[in-house]
Amino acid sequence: MLTEDGKHLYVSYDEYHNLVEKLAIRIHQSGWQFDTILCLARGGMRPGDILSRIFDKPLAIMSTSSYRAEAGTVQGHLDIARYITTPKGEIAGKVLLVDDLADSGATLHSVLEMLRTSYKPITELRSAVIWTKGISKFTPDYSVEFLPTNPWIHQPFEAYDSLRPQQLLEKWKV
Numbered sequence: 001m002l003t004e005d006g007k008h009l010y011v012s013y014d015e016y017h018n019l020v021e022k023l024a025i026r027i028h029q030s031g032w033q034f035d036t037i038l039c040l041a042r043g044g045m046r047p048g049d050i051l052s053r054i055f056d057k058p059l060a061i062m063s064t065s066s067y068r069a070e071a072g073t074v075q076g077h078l079d080i081a082r083y084i085t086t087p088k089g090e091i092a093g094k095v096l097l098v099d100d101l102a103d104s105g106a107t108l109h110s111v112l113e114m115l116r117t118s119y120k121p122i123t124e125l126r127s128a129v130i131w132t133k134g135i136s137k138f139t140p141d142y143s144v145e146f147l148p149t150n151p152w153i154h155q156p157f158e159a160y161d162s163l164r165p166q167q168l169l170e171k172w173k174v
Helices: 013-030 045-055 106-118 156-161 165-172
Strands: 008-010 036-041 059-068 074-080 093-098 122-133 142-147 152-154
Touching: 013 045, 013 122, 013 142, 013 156, 036 045, 036 106, 045 059, 045 093, 045 122, 059 106, 074 106, 093 106, 106 122
Parallel strands: 008 152, 036 059, 036 093, 093 122, 122 142
Antiparallel strands: 059 074
């Protein structure tokens, strides 16, 4: 649900999963065949996992981090992991890079450039996201929703960002 001022988008679990399914349809309808899904942790892990299951392809994981300041709401320096975790040894062939959104586009652009220059066994790379913001300088190959007002997206699992074990103990009276 987009707020009236267009500054916040609140997404339920059902909406989130529906959007990932629509992303799968877009990828499938393109006719592109790929070998591996590479998700960017953390935002791309959930859609990457679902797409891996739908397409029955191995899931590789690369950690990136840029949202640290102000409780994860301000983009800072981009850190990209040196290694990719994959069940198939080295990542190779046609790879679908998955993240949750193209915000500024900086992360996706940087990761794609790094993969193109440092991972020669990758023969083709395409990118997929749920949301693309109007301010993004990067255009993913596959996207479900274009957000021209650049809202802050409140994803359903963000409640865990501020939940701590002590609060769970109190909640569940353990």
